[in-house]
Amino acid sequence: MNTHLSANDISKVIEADRAHVWHHLIQHKPFETIDPRIMVEGRGMRVWDATGKEYLDGVSGGVWTVNVGYARESIADAVRDQLVKLNYFAGSAGSIPGSQFAEKLIEKMPGLSRVYYTNSGSEANEKVFKMVRQIAHKRYGGRKNKILFRERDYHGTTITALSAGGQPERGAQYGPYTPGFVEVPHCLEYRAQWDVENYGERAADAIEEVILREGADTIGALCLEPVTAGGGVITPPAGYWERVQEICRKYDILLHIDEVVCGVGRTGKWFGYQQYGVKPDFVTMAKGVASGYAAIACAVITEEVFDMFKENPDDPLDYFRDISTFGGCTAGPAAALENMRIIEDEGLLDNTTAMGERMLGNLRGLMEKHGVIGDVRGKGLFLGAELVSDRSTKEPVDEKQAQAVVAECMAQGVIIGVTNRSLPGFNNTLCFSPALISTADDIDAITETVDKALTKVFG
Ligand SMILES: Cc1ncc(COP(=O)(O)O)c(C=O)c1O
Numbered sequence: 396m397n398t399h400l401s402a403n404d405i406s407k408v409i410e411a412d413r414a415h416v417w418h419h420l421i422q423h424k425p426f427e428t429i430d431p432r433i434m435v436e437g438r439g440m441r442v443w444d445a446t447g448k449e450y451l452d453g454v455s456g457g458v459w460t461v462n463v464g465y466a467r468e469s470i471a472d473a474v475r476d477q478l479v480k481l482n483y484f485a486g487s488a489g490s491i492p493g494s495q496f497a498e499k500l501i502e503k504m505p506g507l508s509r510v511y512y513t514n515s516g517s518e519a520n521e522k523v524f525k526m527v528r529q530i531a532h533k534r535y536g537g538r539k540n541k542i543l544f545r546e547r548d549y550h551g552t553t554i555t556a557l558s559a560g561g562q563p564e565r566g567a568q569y570g571p572y573t574p575g576f577v578e579v580p581h582c583l584e585y586r587a588q589w590d591v592e593n594y595g596e597r598a599a600d601a602i603e604e605v606i607l608r609e610g611a612d613t614i615g616a617l618c619l620e621p622v623t624a625g626g627g628v629i630t631p632p633a634g635y636w637e638r639v640q641e642i643c644r645k646y647d648i649l650l651h652i653d654e655v656v657c658g659v660g661r662t663g664k665w666f667g668y669q670q671y672g673v674k675p676d677f678v679t680m681a682k683g684v685a686s687g688y689a690a691i692a693c694a695v696i697t698e699e700v701f702d703m704f705k706e707n708p709d710d711p712l713d714y715f716r717d718i719s720t721f722g723g724c725t726a727g728p729a730a731a732l733e734n735m736r737i738i739e740d741e742g743l744l745d746n747t748t749a750m751g752e753r754m755l756g757n758l759r760g761l762m763e764k765h766g767v768i769g770d771v772r773g774k775g776l777f778l779g780a781e782l783v784s785d786r787s788t789k790e791p792v793d794e795k796q797a798q799a800v801v802a803e804c805m806a807q808g809v810i811i812g813v814t815n816r817s818l819p820g821f822n823n824t825l826c827f828s829p830a831l832i833s834t835a836d837d838i839d840a841i842t843e844t845v846d847k848a849l850t851k852v853f854g
Pocket residue numbers: 458515516517518520549550551552620624625653654655656681682
């Protein structure tokens with residue numbers, strides 16, 4: 396670590412944090428007796444906390460974000476240069492990096508053509524929900540306004556994004572919710588809900604059943620993660636996406652893919668939906684777009700949808716009456732452009748595929764040794780290992796045990812994740828999403844540490 400804090404400086408920082416910062420995702424009572432963790436520095440795959448302890452980061456900044464690794468000077472330079480030229484102007488005008496990044500992004504997304512900049516993944520999803528509602532008003536007398544979402548998926552933290560959330564514990568105490576959001580069943584074959592051969596098609600047919608129950612003329616869009624992230628790293632079974640696409644076409648339902656986690660390389664292709672040949676109407680993305688070097692999110696849309704918002708210029712309500720103030724920050728697209736250049740020039744998509752296969756192989760190896768691993772799944776450098784107390788009944792381990800594995804890895808200097816207070820009884824999937832720059836040694840170090848932690852917690 397380059398930054399050397401004196402013991403006195405560290406204790407001042409910790410005391411200020413303890414006194415004034417409300418951390419995300421965490422119960423604060425323990426901080427009355429133990430110190431909150433303060434992260435100080437990062438380089439490549441590694442981070443250091445305020446006590447100087449070094450960690451190998453197996454989850455890219457905790458929540459699958461820092462895809463190109465820490466301390467990328469070229470991104471910092473691009474952001475700095477842009478900030479001193481023009482830091483901000485409202486999104487009613489364009490900007491140089493905004494137009495350049497949009498062009499570059501669209502090159503990677505055949506069939507889509509418009510980029511709408513926003514602040515966060517939640518908000519990008521809300522923009523699409525608003526577009527779908529507006530289309531319902533413009534085209535269908537307000538009727539086709541419902542939005543389908545899937546059990547176990549997550550689309551964000553705001554009240555309306557939580558209304559589209561399939562993870563009950565995330566939303567348990569934040570209702571009442573926005574009306575018009577309807578849940579369809581998850582597609583995790585390991586937790587099969589139907590005893591059939593063609594599981595993927597059957598799970599997609601369950602979406603059609605909901606459409607028929609609700610009335611296709613009331614449904615505007617279907618919003619899905621390509622690979623479910625926080626709901627347990629769920630890769631879709633074969634045949635699922637083909638059938639989903641068919642169903643959307645059959646009932647004139649717009650397809651919104653939430654790429655907030657999978658987007659920009661995480662699965663080994665630019666976008667997760669490209670692994671499955673899907674043709675979406677909307678794609679939203681956030682975390683990996685600029686690897687956390689600047690806040691940027693966006694919704695990407697087909698020209699056909701875009702055209703609906705300029706049909707009748709004499710009508711003062713015909714356009715998309717929406718803004719996010721910080722969607723006009725230029726640091727985001729400046730960082731995103733350089734982030735994309737790095738992924739291309741360093742061949743990080745191929746590396747992600749290769750290292751993802753290595754990690755999947757390592758995790759399958761651990762499965763042979765540890766009966767507590769019931770299932771291993773994922774795509775690219777986006778993997779999960781579901782822990783069960785009994786392989787035949789698939790009884791999930793207690794979430795405290797899953798958390799103990801994470802804590803043990805942390806103590807040994809490796810950061811991994813776990814499904815966190817999302818699904819009652821099913822917060823039992825360890826999560827891995829190391830940066831796309833991972834080497835074979837990094838991957839092996841992560842899985843070796845998991846091996847030791849599983850032995851320590853489960854024997
Ligand atoms: C799939 C998915 N969509 C949306 C979001 C929300 O993104 P943000 O936290 O940037 O609002 C997340 C965050 O974890 C996510 O995993």
